[in-house]
Amino acid sequence: MRFTYHPLPHRVIFGAGAISQVGEEVRRIGARALVLSTPEQRSDAEGLAAAIGGSAVGLFTEAVMHVPVATVDAAMAHARVLGADCTVAIGGGSTIGLAKALSLRLDLPSLAIPTTYAGSEVTPIWGLTEAGIKTTGRDSKVLPKAVIYDPDLTLSLPVGMSIASGLNAIAHAMEGLYAVDGNPIVSLMAEESIRALVHSLPIIKQDPANAEARSEALYGCWLAGSVLGAASVALHHKLCHTLGGAFDMPHAQTHTAVLPHAIAYNAPAVPEEMKRASRALGGGNPATRLYDLASGLGAEMSLARLGMPRDGVAKAARLAVANPYPNPRQITEEGIARLLDRALEGLPPLLG
Secondary structure: OOOOOOOOOOEEEEOOOHHHHHHHHHHHHOOOEEEEOOHHHHHHHHHHHHHHHHHEEEEEOOOOOOOEHHHHHHHHHHHHHHOOOEEEEEEOHHHHHHHHHHHHHHOOOEEEEEOOOOOHHHOOEEEEEEOOEEEEEEOHHHOOOEEEEOHHHHOOOOHHHHHHHHHHHHHHHHHHHOOOOOOHHHHHHHHHHHHHHHHHHHHHHHOOOOHHHHHHHHHHHHHHHHHHHHOOOOHHHHHHHHHHHHHOOOHHHHHHHHHHHHHHHHHHHOHHHHHHHHHHHOOOOHHHHHHHHHHHOOOOOOOOOOOOOOOOHHHHHHHHHHOOOOOOOOOOHHHHHHHHHHHHHOOOOOOO
């Protein structure tokens, strides 16, 4: 056995009530924090700034999906005016993605406080969207210096978003199982992440206030993000990045609809990894199990109903093969178009 594993340097504070440590954690990374959020979470950002006290110099509450370059430019200008020397991001992938962009462009260290199950807070992956094209990359300087995981902050996350966000996290773990640069540690984290999320998400659907299930889901999210940060992504993420950039589709929901189809496409090339996936999912064919799990939780499985135009399949397939990510099975435009045709209609994945 031979492998390389490079653990990422970040500090994790996990547990109910952990948000009470935010002031102390901010002072570890800077003295003039700009608090970031989406418009919908402005009140959360205001409360956070009050908790931070004198170390918070202002708010920027215009984070949006897919991190448009225009939004980053506006946030950069605001940070410069305020003389910010760090950022604190509260929210999901949109806000944390903006913090990463500011780290990339201005070298501002960040503290992340996730309120969804996205997992991007523990990865060095950044993404920017301009003119309908989403560009992604890896750079260690965008990795948040610390992450506060407080399950209490996820209790108000709507059930639909909880499910979509959790299934998005499962997508990170699934691709970690067959990553070109994967290793036994990544596989262990991936399998445990899938197990935790498959167990907790149905409980959250039935009882959204179940604190134990919320904690287990957040734990699974952390593991999934750690997998994403330590190993490369493949076809599934390429397709979702393509669809998000080209058609401005909702991030987590798109991951949910695409995942069973991407796994079915790759499964013949990675039989041993699919055995691990099946075990984590509770048995059965992983692609079918993922489709049934998501459908049973009430997730939208039709890309058309999520906003993908019906004439967009050819464009998406062309973009996906133009600059493909490393993948265990050869990516062809015809194969991707066939995959997307079924996902467009919300049909079960084709096996074999």
